[in-house]
Amino acid sequence: METQFVDHPLAAALLTTMRDARSDNPTFRSALRQLTQMLIYEAIRDAEIEIFDVQTPVATTRGVRLANPPLLVPVLRAGLGMVEQASSLIPQSQVGFVGMARDEQTHQPVPYLESLPHDLSGIPVYVLDPMLATGGSMVRTIELLVHRGATDITAVCVVAAPQGVAALENSGFPVRLVTAAVDEGLNEDAFIVPGLGDAGDRQFGPRWI
Numbered sequence: 001m002e003t004q005f006v007d008h009p010l011a012a013a014l015l016t017t018m019r020d021a022r023s024d025n026p027t028f029r030s031a032l033r034q035l036t037q038m039l040i041y042e043a044i045r046d047a048e049i050e051i052f053d054v055q056t057p058v059a060t061t062r063g064v065r066l067a068n069p070p071l072l073v074p075v076l077r078a079g080l081g082m083v084e085q086a087s088s089l090i091p092q093s094q095v096g097f098v099g100m101a102r103d104e105q106t107h108q109p110v111p112y113l114e115s116l117p118h119d120l121s122g123i124p125v126y127v128l129d130p131m132l133a134t135g136g137s138m139v140r141t142i143e144l145l146v147h148r149g150a151t152d153i154t155a156v157c158v159v160a161a162p163q164g165v166a167a168l169e170n171s172g173f174p175v176r177l178v179t180a181a182v183d184e185g186l187n188e189d190a191f192i193v194p195g196l197g198d199a200g201d202r203q204f205g206p207r208w209i
């Protein structure tokens with residue numbers, strides 16, 4: 001599986017703000033929004049383009065647009081903090097939603113929302129979720145997408161654990177990963193170490209289900 005690191009001093013500084021336990025909810029959300037811009041910018045670098053003529057005030061020249069605008073899929077809740085920036089960078093994109101809550105005892109993902117187009121064949125899909133820990137939530141989300149015909153899937157994350165990267169690799173699904181960091185591992189609660197804590201809680205407060 002292809003893994004692309006966004007290795008840039010500005011991305012590292014934003015990730016540091018997100019890791020810092022002293023960052024409050026608005027500070028965390030703002031750093032996530034800005035970092036998402038960098039992740040998406042890199043993730044879309046090799047996207048297919050279409051050439052067309054554009055008329056400047058002076059002459060006709062070569063214009064460029066995305067040949068195949070993607071579907072963005074934030075994984076609720078934490079991925080919600082990434083979707084606004086991603087869709088403003090790619091205004092032609094559409095958005096689908098998946099809701100997934102990890103059971104705190106078993107660490108297994110529990111899907112609670114699936115709002116996606118029926119047919120995803122031929123559509124590049126960008127799954128937005130800041131955390132790839134055990135990988136269970138991402139693999140489950142990708143299963144839903146593949147079931148609808150998706151064959152070109154990019155997982156866009158902020159922090160990944162090696163276990164999550166391995167789970168994506170071993171899934172055999174057509175996915176590549178774009179991330180700002182791969183951390184040391186997981187603790188006994190399956191939290192990423194050093195990580196940044198619970199990315200949903202750090203944006204929105206405690207989860208109620």
Ligand SMILES: O=P(O)(O)OC[C@H]1O[C@H](OP(=O)(O)OP(=O)(O)O)[C@H](O)[C@@H]1O
Pocket residue numbers: 075076077078079100101102103107109129130131132133134135136137138164190198199200201207
């Ligand atoms: O790789 P995994 O071990 O599956 O863990 C990662 C998942 O955990 C977090 O969501 P969480 O279940 O905490 O829900 P939330 O976004 O509502 O807080 C995170 O946003 C991922 O979806």
Ligand SMILES: O=c1cc[nH]c(=O)[nH]1
Pocket residue numbers: 078131133190191192193195196197198199200
């Ligand atoms: O470290 C982790 C692991 C799962 N979910 C999170 O939000 N953080």
Ligand SMILES: [Mg+2]
Pocket residue numbers: 078198199200201207
């Ligand atoms: Mg959470």
